[in-house]
Amino acid sequence: MISVSGVSMRYGSKVLFDDVTTTFSAGRRYGLTGPNGAGKSTFMKLLTGELPPQKGTVVRPAKLGVLGQDQFAFDRSRVVDTVVMGNGRLWNALEERELLYAKADLTDADGIRLGELEGIVGEEDGYTAESDAAILLQGLDIPEELHERTMSELQGGQKMRVLLAQALFGSPPALLLDEPTNHLDLDSIHWLVEFFTRYAGTLIVISHDRHFLNAVCTHTADIDYQTIITYTGGYDDMVVAKTQIRSRIESENAQREKKIAQLNDFIARFSAGTRSSQVQSRRKEVERLQTTELARSNIQRPYIKFAMSRPSGRTPLEIKSVAKAHGDLQVVSDFSAIVSRGEKIVLVGRNGAGKTTLLKALLADAPGMPASPADIDEGGVRWGHEVSIGYFAQDHTGAIQNGMTAVDWLHQFDPDASRQEIHGLLGQMLFSGEEGLKPTGALSGGETARLLFCRIMLQKPNLLILDEPTNHLDLESINALNVALQRFEGTVLLVTHDQDLMEEVGTRVWHFAGDGAITDFKGAYEEHSAALA
Numbered sequence: 001m002i003s004v005s006g007v008s009m010r011y012g013s014k015v016l017f018d019d020v021t022t023t024f025s026a027g028r029r030y031g032l033t034g035p036n037g038a039g040k041s042t043f044m045k046l047l048t049g050e051l052p053p054q055k056g057t058v059v060r061p062a063k064l065g066v067l068g069q070d071q072f073a074f075d076r077s078r079v080v081d082t083v084v085m086g087n088g089r090l091w092n093a094l095e096e097r098e099l100l101y102a103k104a105d106l107t108d109a110d111g112i113r114l115g116e117l118e119g120i121v122g123e124e125d126g127y128t129a130e131s132d133a134a135i136l137l138q139g140l141d142i143p144e145e146l147h148e149r150t151m152s153e154l155q156g157g158q159k160m161r162v163l164l165a166q167a168l169f170g171s172p173p174a175l176l177l178d179e180p181t182n183h184l185d186l187d188s189i190h191w192l193v194e195f196f197t198r199y200a201g202t203l204i205v206i207s208h209d210r211h212f213l214n215a216v217c218t219h220t221a222d223i224d225y226q227t228i229i230t231y232t233g234g235y236d237d238m239v240v241a242k243t244q245i246r247s248r249i250e251s252e253n254a255q256r257e258k259k260i261a262q263l264n265d266f267i268a269r270f271s272a273g274t275r276s277s278q279v280q281s282r283r284k285e286v287e288r289l290q291t292t293e294l295a296r297s298n299i300q301r302p303y304i305k306f307a308m309s310r311p312s313g314r315t316p317l318e319i320k321s322v323a324k325a326h327g328d329l330q331v332v333s334d335f336s337a338i339v340s341r342g343e344k345i346v347l348v349g350r351n352g353a354g355k356t357t358l359l360k361a362l363l364a365d366a367p368g369m370p371a372s373p374a375d376i377d378e379g380g381v382r383w384g385h386e387v388s389i390g391y392f393a394q395d396h397t398g399a400i401q402n403g404m405t406a407v408d409w410l411h412q413f414d415p416d417a418s419r420q421e422i423h424g425l426l427g428q429m430l431f432s433g434e435e436g437l438k439p440t441g442a443l444s445g446g447e448t449a450r451l452l453f454c455r456i457m458l459q460k461p462n463l464l465i466l467d468e469p470t471n472h473l474d475l476e477s478i479n480a481l482n483v484a485l486q487r488f489e490g491t492v493l494l495v496t497h498d499q500d501l502m503e504e505v506g507t508r509v510w511h512f513a514g515d516g517a518i519t520d521f522k523g524a525y526e527e528h529s530a531a532l533a
């Protein structure tokens with residue numbers, strides 16, 4: 001069980017949640033919901049102890065299994081090591097021990113320290129750590145030949161399973177997972193649902209995926225109205241119950257505003273007259289009512305619009321017999337296609353089928369893009385006349401430098417743009433006023449994605465390459481993106497596992513079978529599915 005009492009967090013004038021008291025019990029599976037920037041990851045960090053609360057206390061078991069929102073964080077580590085890192089105390093001791101043993105001559109102090117470290121390694125079952133990790137990995141369908149590889153070599157679904165093994169390492173009584181379904185295809189999500197419904201400890205999971213939450217959760221803790229309210233049931237049950245509560249809060253707010261208006265009216269009428277003591281007391285009352293801020297819902301919709309500064313030629317892209325292998329795995333074999341201006345192509349297929357590989361190969365020597373090492377083994381790519389590309393990569397790590405404000409980060413991509421234009425764009429994407437001055441390092445997953453969209457909107461390209469753009473986005477933002485892509489007049493190459501986006505945006509489908517073959521279907525996704533059935 002994890003219990004939270006009197007916990008508050010705020011940044012600047014933005015209150016995330018205030019005076020929250022709640023418990024998370026064993027055997028229950030909680031969804032933690034709320035729009036981008038609501039404070040879900042922050043709250044989870046309070047639960048894990050990574051971040052101290054500004055007020056209040058959290059009581060937690062000694063061991064917790066944790067999966068962070070950044071699933072690329074371990075890309076340089078070996079797979080087994082990544083799992084062992086799940087036990088931080090053990091991992092640190094192992095690392096320090098290795099450093100000491102590597103020293104040419106050991107001092108007495110080193111010797112004493114080594115003794116202590118051996119003690120920790122023993123206590124934490126360090127001598128069987130690698131084999132324990134291997135058993136866990138096997139159980140999660142990660143074959144032995146991958147255990148020694150580095151994380152960056154794994155595809156999305158596999159990476160997720162390794163991170164899950166990391167969280168499960170040492171059998172913790174509670175699992176806390178931040179957006180585990182990002183980057184996963186439907187089959188992997190089904191697998192995860194099965195897995196979670198069998199988990200006996202306390203499960204707390206953050207997700208923007210309604211279907212997933214409905215399938216997994218017995219309870220939903222929703223962050224809104226500057227507090228956290230726990231509802232029984234999954235996402236849909238929460239929405240129904242919340243609507244009732246919302247109408248109550250909103251009518252309370254409305255009554256309060258009406259009261260303030262009436263008092264102000266009285267003050268205006270009689271302030272010059274004889275009833276000064278009454279006016280005085282009403283002034284005080286208004287002050288009191290106004291200082292207790294009205295709690296408003298944090299659900300908001302951004303406005304995404306992709307304009308192009310000029311159109312490309314009629315044939316923005318020609319692909320001729322492109323082939324690409326990773327080692328002995330043929331990811332793309334002999335693919336040719338001619339892309340016409342205005343086409344919206346959705347790239348579909350299971351995790352690891354080669355969608356990102358193809359995009360990176362196409363981008364290797366595209367106009368205005370930095371040369372990338374992911375080149376092509378065979379064939380050629382020809383970019384057409386006047387093509388300008390807006391690229392939204394799958395991995396956001398490092399895409400936005402730390403240590404600056406959102407405004408300054410964005411402005412550097414068009415120094416000629418006026419400050420007003422930059423603020424306008426940011427406001428459209430829900431960074432209004434003070435929010436635009438936020439340090440880039442503080443941005444939430446969804447805010448990072450929104451800022452990356454601001455950059456594309458500022459650059460006004462005529463060809464968009466979007467690799468799983470809806471990961472991290474909340475429902476409102478996904479909807480806004482869907483509409484924007486439908487209205488965009490340029491060309492789109494889009495990788496997504498989002499059913500609505502595939503169906504509503506796509507005018508052509510590239511289906512990756514997984515064995516290197518890509519079928520090119522000129523028509524909407526639904527027709528493509530019908531043709532397969």
Ligand SMILES: Nc1ncnc2c1ncn2[C@@H]1O[C@H](COP(=O)(O)OP(=O)(O)OP(=O)(O)O)[C@@H](O)[C@H]1O
Binds near residue numbers: 011040
């Ligand atoms: N150090 C900080 N300074 C200022 N603001 C911060 C800081 N840390 C976090 N924030 C802000 O707090 C809010 C909550 O962030 P958090 O990462 O918890 O959101 P989230 O609910 O997980 O969103 P998402 O769905 O996008 O992942 C965001 O608006 C974020 O920018």
Ligand SMILES: [Mg+2]
Binds near residue numbers: 040041178
């Ligand atoms: Mg988050």
